[in-house]
Amino acid sequence: MILVTGGAGYIGSHNVITLMESGYDVVIFDNLELGHIETVEALRKIDAKGKVVDFIKGDLQNYNEICDVFKKHKIDSVIHFAAYSQVAESVKNPQKYYFNNVFGTLNLLKAMLSFDVKKIVFSSTAATYGEPDYVPIDENHPQVPINTYGKTKLMIENIMDDYDKAYGLKSVRLRYFNVAGVDSKIRVGEWHEPETHLIPNILKSTFSGGKTFQMFGTDYPTKDGTCVRDYINIEDLANAHVLALKYLENGGVTSFFNLGTNEGNSVKEVFTTCEKITGKQIPVDIKGRREGDPAILIADNKKAKEVLGWNPEKSLEESILSAYNWEKTL
Numbered sequence: 001m002i003l004v005t006g007g008a009g010y011i012g013s014h015n016v017i018t019l020m021e022s023g024y025d026v027v028i029f030d031n032l033e034l035g036h037i038e039t040v041e042a043l044r045k046i047d048a049k050g051k052v053v054d055f056i057k058g059d060l061q062n063y064n065e066i067c068d069v070f071k072k073h074k075i076d077s078v079i080h081f082a083a084y085s086q087v088a089e090s091v092k093n094p095q096k097y098y099f100n101n102v103f104g105t106l107n108l109l110k111a112m113l114s115f116d117v118k119k120i121v122f123s124s125t126a127a128t129y130g131e132p133d134y135v136p137i138d139e140n141h142p143q144v145p146i147n148t149y150g151k152t153k154l155m156i157e158n159i160m161d162d163y164d165k166a167y168g169l170k171s172v173r174l175r176y177f178n179v180a181g182v183d184s185k186i187r188v189g190e191w192h193e194p195e196t197h198l199i200p201n202i203l204k205s206t207f208s209g210g211k212t213f214q215m216f217g218t219d220y221p222t223k224d225g226t227c228v229r230d231y232i233n234i235e236d237l238a239n240a241h242v243l244a245l246k247y248l249e250n251g252g253v254t255s256f257f258n259l260g261t262n263e264g265n266s267v268k269e270v271f272t273t274c275e276k277i278t279g280k281q282i283p284v285d286i287k288g289r290r291e292g293d294p295a296i297l298i299a300d301n302k303k304a305k306e307v308l309g310w311n312p313e314k315s316l317e318e319s320i321l322s323a324y325n326w327e328k329t330l
């Protein structure tokens with residue numbers, strides 16, 4: 001049985017599907033603050049080779065609640081998504097982030113050690129690199145996060161190294177670039193309140209009653225003046241987690257990998273692709289820069305390809321099309 005923390009959220013729920021379809025039973029632990037019970041219900045309806053998904057509502061900041069999961073189920077490995085992830089909010093309210101992300105993870109690791117569970121795949125981020133010295137960013141790039149969110153994720157990566165040395169706890173840290181798209185069968189999707197991400201925000205503005213899309217910054221030193229990001233499809237991302245789990249199951253050492261495509265798209269390019277896919281002219285307001293946005297973030301994904309055998313396959317167009325199909329159901 002695999003414990004998935006944050007399995008009722010966007011990235012977690014897609015991973016639950018991929019895990020079940022890869023033959024794993026799953027227990028989700030989620031406090032439903034940002035995750036949704038409707039997502040859990042959708043996951044329960046999935047018939048994946050007879051695999052089961054259990055759900056336990058609880059909070060990582062409560063050590064007893066997380067221990068109850070280990071008492072109820074024989075956990076083999078953990079995939080840890082539960083975290084706050086809003087950069088701007090993390091800068092305004094660092095206490096909220098340090099308690100939830102860092103203290104919550106310390107409780108999870110403590111429970112793992114006390115129940116002798118020694119394998120964890122952790123949801124880390126390109127935000128641990130900070131302002132890039134060079135792109136594409138490889139895993140040897142210095143990790144100098146420029147916001148509290150990135151700092152919490154880096155602290156956890158460092159804690160995991162110490163826990164490996166002292167207790168033999170093996171971790172794989174997956175550093176995500178920009179995750180895009182939804183389940184191609186639209187069983188679950190992307191559901192944030194408020195939504196801050198580029199693709200859903202562009203798509204939402206195509207529907208009647210939607211807000212005009214706001215484009216943040218057109219004066220960056222990039223090909224067209226807008227920020228460049230590496231958009232990795234959610235299903236490709238979920239596959240990487242299963243490969244990371246198998247890597248640990250096969251005795252792999254603690255490691256870390258970038259998850260991206262090696263390619264960058266500007267905000268304007270994403271916007272134009274959304275117009276093409278929806279067949280609509282999308283209303284746009286040009287705004288100033290959003291604080292804390294680096295000009296260019298592109299992953300070097302060679303290590304994940306070589307070591308995990310990962311191969312991201314889906315295009316930006318496929319991610320946008322799935323996201324659009326999902327938005328139409330809301």
Ligand code: UDP
Nearest residue numbers: 196197198199201214215216227267290293
């Ligand atoms: N962005 C934008 N309008 C929006 C949301 C995002 O112009 O409504 C821009 C944002 O400034 C950044 C890029 O789109 O340059 C990707 O932002 P997102 O929040 O999706 O991901 P992040 O790069 O912050 O992880």
